[in-house]
Amino acid sequence: MKSLLALSSVGVVLLAGLFAVACHAASEHTSKPASPIYGVTLPDGYRQWELIAPSLEGEPLNELRAVVGNPTAIQAYRTNTLPFPDGSILVKLAWKRTPSTEFEAATVPGAATTVQVMVKDAKKYATTGGWGFGRFVDGQPVDEAQHRTCFACHQARVKNHDYVFTRYAR
Amino acid sequence: MKSLLALSSVGVVLLAGLFAVACHAASEHTSKPASPIYGVTLPDGYRQWELIAPSLEGEPLNELRAVVGNPTAIQAYRTNTLPFPDGSILVKLAWKRTPSTEFEAATVPGAATTVQVMVKDAKKYATTGGWGFGRFVDGQPVDEAQHRTCFACHQARVKNHDYVFTRYAR
Numbered sequence: 658m659k660s661l662l663a664l665s666s667v668g669v670v671l672l673a674g675l676f677a678v679a680c681h682a683a684s685e686h687t688s689k690p691a692s693p694i695y696g697v698t699l700p701d702g703y704r705q706w707e708l709i710a711p712s713l714e715g716e717p718l719n720e721l722r723a724v725v726g727n728p729t730a731i732q733a734y735r736t737n738t739l740p741f742p743d744g745s746i747l748v749k750l751a752w753k754r755t756p757s758t759e760f761e762a763a764t765v766p767g768a769a770t771t772v773q774v775m776v777k778d779a780k781k782y783a784t785t786g787g788w789g790f791g792r793f794v795d796g797q798p799v800d801e802a803q804h805r806t807c808f809a810c811h812q813a814r815v816k817n818h819d820y821v822f823t824r825y826a827r
Numbered sequence: 828m829k830s831l832l833a834l835s836s837v838g839v840v841l842l843a844g845l846f847a848v849a850c851h852a853a854s855e856h857t858s859k860p861a862s863p864i865y866g867v868t869l870p871d872g873y874r875q876w877e878l879i880a881p882s883l884e885g886e887p888l889n890e891l892r893a894v895v896g897n898p899t900a901i902q903a904y905r906t907n908t909l910p911f912p913d914g915s916i917l918v919k920l921a922w923k924r925t926p927s928t929e930f931e932a933a934t935v936p937g938a939a940t941t942v943q944v945m946v947k948d949a950k951k952y953a954t955t956g957g958w959g960f961g962r963f964v965d966g967q968p969v970d971e972a973q974h975r976t977c978f979a980c981h982q983a984r985v986k987n988h989d990y991v992f993t994r995y996a997r
Binding site: 704710713722752754762763766814824 | 874877880885886891893920922927929932934935984985992994
């Protein structure tokens with residue numbers, strides 16, 4: 658009887674422990690949704706980061722875009738450092754391109770579409786050029802299938818620029 | 828004789844003073860070219876300022892653009908404050924739109940064209956909605972005739988947004 662009680666106490670402790678881990682994981686998931694495959698999250702304060710360059714994406718997306726970088730990434734751009742050092746983060750903001758109602762010749766940002774993130778960690782992401790990818794819509798990561806397409810395209814097109822398309826607009 | 832010497836000493840001091848003022852003015856002019864009419868200069872460090880929004884300018888200019896703001900202007904945008912408070916500065920950077928050689932659907936910044944500045948000072952620029960304007964090419968202000976066109980257009984089109992076209996892209 659005594660040993661049965663002891664055993665059930667162990668069980669309660671184990672269950673409580675599992676419950677705590679599950680809750681922690683759930684709250685992490687709620688506060689910081691992470692991309693499949695890479696586990697990349699939206700970095701805090703990225704909207705305040707320095708502009709690297711704007712761009713325009715044609716048919717079928719028709720988006721105005723702006724790529725911003727954290728201080729590590731910006732420093733690498735300023736000093737023409739390739740590959741980008743670990744800790745570099747690039748974020749691409751995108752909006753539907755919309756005709757300005759106030760100036761005929763101008764096109765301005767409409768609704769936000771995707772926010773896309775690249776995080777450099779040469780060891781963690783060794784099989785994808787040292788980069789982890791995250792594509793988010795309304796703050797939520799898109800599915801795994803979409804994330805499978807990121808590196809193949811960057812690898813095929815901009816391997817000679819450390820897998821990064823965007824150049825600093827001077 | 829003694830008073831004559833004293834008088835000439837005063838003269839030398841005055842002349843030296845005038846010379847110093849003239850040199851100072853010349854060096855100010857050399858280091859910070861100012862726009863005609865408004866006396867607006869390119870603010871230090873504006874390339875590091877926060878992005879307000881990208882845009883696209885169609886024919887005949889064909890430019891990709893990005894408007895950035897100093898902290899006073901950004902704070903006004905965040906809090907939907909109109910009119911913008913004194914000290915707000917907006918800077919529009921512009922580049923020729925150029926097809927990406929690495930991704931067919933993308934258009935990226937080419938050569939820089941103009942940098943345009945708006946400075947808010949309700950008293951100093953009372954006759955132009957409280958805004959002073961500066962348009963620069965290669966760091967030099969364009970001519971007075973071009974600067975005469977700024978306010979008329981802003982007044983005709985965006986008077987209801989404190990004469991500012993650009994909205995914050997969220």
